[in-house]
Amino acid sequence: MKVIALLIVSVFLLLTGLQAQPVAPAKSPSNELKYQFNALKSRSSSYREYNQDYKVIQVRRLDAFWQNVQDSLKAREQNIRKAGRATEKALAEARQDLASQKAELQSLKEANAQKEQQIKQSTHDVNSLSVLGLDINKQVYVVISWIIIIGLLVVAAVFSYLYKKSKIITDEKIKAYEEVSQEFTVHKQSARERELKIKRDLQTEANRVAELNQEIAALRKQVSM
Structure with missing residues (x-):
């Protein structure tokens, strides 16, 4: 049982x-x-x-x-x-x-990190320039370029102003020199004319003196006779 x-x-x-x-x-x-x-x-x-x-x-x-x-x-x-x-x-x-999935995930992470690095490098290359061996951001480079251009324009404007001012002064001095030269020429010509006139007057006086001397000599001869 x-x-x-x-x-x-x-x-x-x-x-x-x-x-x-x-x-x-x-x-x-x-x-x-x-x-x-x-x-x-x-x-x-x-x-x-x-x-x-x-x-x-x-x-x-x-x-x-x-x-x-x-x-x-x-x-x-x-x-x-x-x-x-x-x-x-x-x-x-x-x-x-x-x-396998972990290895694939790690591989994908590495590939993603590499792509991100490439994207960062591409972005850096797009936004940057190499000037004289220095890595400069393009925006900074543009700002610096505009500052240099504006500075050159200001310097050019200053030089242009100084040149115009110097040209005006030079033109005034040339004009003054021409006026002085013209006055000097006129004065020289006037002085020469005065000199010639004085010479003519002297020659006239000399001729008169000679005539007077001749008359005096003639009178002396008459008196002595």
Whole structure:
């Protein structure tokens, strides 16, 4: 009786464990064992003693059912082992895929960092110029260029103003020189004319003196005679 009770408990546990697996009812070992168990009970003789129901089961049928239970347990254990190996294999593949994805992610990060560096370098090359070996921002270069151009324009304007002022002064001095030169020429010509006039006057006076001397000499001759 204890053997039968133990067998019933084992079958119940097996049926409970097998029913938890998602297998089609037509092919489930639990349904088959349940059918065999029900058939074993229905084919066994019954009797009642001390207000309790008992079943008399043939040993060969009980052994056959027990063999089926053991086969089912072995099959379930093999399935569990296969599932464990499959799980380990899937876990290893998942770890391998994860490592591959990590390597790919690292490669993508490095490629992204390299592209960002290239973009920064391109942006730097676009926004910068190399002048006399110095790396200068284009905006700064444009500002400096405009400052230099404005400075040159201011210097040119100052030089132009100074040149015009100097030209005006030079023209005034040239004009004054021409006026002085003209006045000097006029004065020189006037002085020459005065000199010629004085010379003519002197010559006239000299001629008069000579005539007077001649007259005096003639008078002296007359007086002496």
